[in-house]
Amino acid sequence: MRIRRVACLLFAGFCVIQLTLLYFENLDIQRFMPNEKTNKPYRVLRGYNKDSTGKYLIHRFYKSEGFNLDSIEPEDVTLVTHCTVDRLHHIIGLTETWAGPMSIAIFAPGTDSAFADDAIDGLRLCWPVLRKLANFHLVYPKHESTRANMSSAGDFVYLSCKDIMRRMVLKKSLLESQHSPGGLGYPHNLMRNVALSGVLTNFVLTVDIEMIPSENLRKDFLEFAKENHLHPKPHTVKNNQEYTSVNKTVFVVPAFEVKKDSEIGGTKQSIIAAMRKSDARPLLQETCPQCQVQTNYEKWASTSGLVHQFGVAYEAEFATGWEPFFISSRMAPWFDEKLTKFGHDRLSQICELKSNEYTFKVINNGFLIVASFRIKSRMTEEEHIRKENKITFKDQFRAGLRKSGRIASDLIGVC
Incomplete structure (x- = not known):
């Protein structure tokens, strides 16, 4: 009887040890x-x-x-x-x-x-x-x-x-x-693509961590998407027919930089008022004007009569160097991880969108803000090179695209 009890205790101890080892083997953090x-x-x-x-x-x-x-x-x-x-x-x-x-x-x-x-x-x-x-x-x-x-x-x-x-x-x-x-x-x-790989919804908005969306941007876009039947139906994802036409529109969200400690509301009226007082301006206006110019902020501000109605204000024309932020289908092209040189990273995705015949539509009532002005005196060496040597920058970028191979050679010229 005593031998059996000892055997049971030994067996129980063995099981505890094995379960403990199994637990530690499956932890994300390994032991020292x-x-x-x-x-x-x-x-x-x-x-x-x-x-x-x-x-x-x-x-x-x-x-x-x-x-x-x-x-x-x-x-x-x-x-x-x-x-x-x-x-x-x-x-x-x-x-x-x-x-x-x-x-x-x-x-x-x-x-x-x-x-x-x-x-x-x-x-x-x-x-x-x-x-x-x-x-x-x-x-x-x-x-x-x-x-x-x-x-x-x-x-x-x-x-x-x-x-x-x-x-x-x-x-x-x-x-x-x-x-x-x-x-x-x-x-x-790579960081952008890793984050994109965790998306479980039909649409995405990729932003820098310091950016703050305007109030109700998500809510208003969801209502807009529902009213305009933008969400794919299950069968269209599979056969890639009806879904394709919706998939090839991206909805550009204007981005602004505002003076630090400025009190800016989350509405279109508030950002327009801030621009009139010089407390807000288009993102990178001083350090990289071509990066956002195609969004056409003056035209966007002139649509202020539509502030209570979310929708498309106008379609923007693509131009080399434009780096808009936008809401798109999660099926849209991701970022080219082979292009790592400063300034080439986000441009690669925009060029791929253009080469695949995507259209860029600017929304009329929603925006992003960054709480600081980007000024020339704080530009990095890489930012100066991009701003002052535009032709060299463009040639190097196109060379990177050719080497990457994600865009057909005859379409790289549009970038």
Whole structure:
């Protein structure tokens, strides 16, 4: 009898050990492992995918155990964005104005990944709606020196929401740090595409993390899409017929920069009033005027009589160098990850849209704002090159398109 009891206890202990090991094997965060070079312990992430080049590791739907797929309606618009860990605090403003699904890619090399892990938990704790609306994706270089290091994960435990916010605002990313490894760059188009891969709705709006949508932009567009039958029917997605004609229209959202600390309302009347007082102006007006000129802000402001009716104000003509922000079908071309040179990243998608005969229609009642003026004195060297050497910039961009091969050679001339 005693032997049987001992055997049962041993078997139970064996089962507990096996279940414990199985638990740790399936955790995203692996137990402490030795660094090959320093032999110091550090924690790493598991369950990743590689990008097409094999240089970056990707964790899609990171910490998604609280994300409810049933809460996402296909007939919606997902706000797509990306950032480094020092800009995560901007998510709060986006959440308050967008109030809809979001897909966010975070570039987190080295110990930035531990901060991102803590920040995601903190954001969900203090702003619970994020657990329902936002999915996160982690990206970092494969190289040993910048691979995700989770050693410091857990620093946000027991912090108040005020302290969590303070840490996010004060945080400096590894890219900003003086200890940043040489050659560590930000893969803009990879980040955009990773965030796009998390979209579960019919439409997307891809923006920079600092951009804030005007009030009711999502709500108004959804009503507009429903009234105009823009959402695809199940059979049209499969046979690619009726859906194709809808798919080839993108809805341009005018983007503005406003003076810091200016109180700008979320309506069209308020942004027009701010422009008259010189508290707001078209995005990049001083540093890259060609980037937004085709949106035609004067014409947009003249449609102020339609402020109570959401719809298309006019169709904009494509021009080389134009970089509009827009709502599009999630089936629209993504970004070319092979083009990494400054200024070429977003242009590649616009050119691909044009070469595939997409039309650009400017909405009359909705916009994006960035809370600061971009001025010449703060332009980077790369921005100066783009502004002052337009012909060289264009030639290099077209050469990049030819090398990439995503656009037919005879169509590259339109870019």
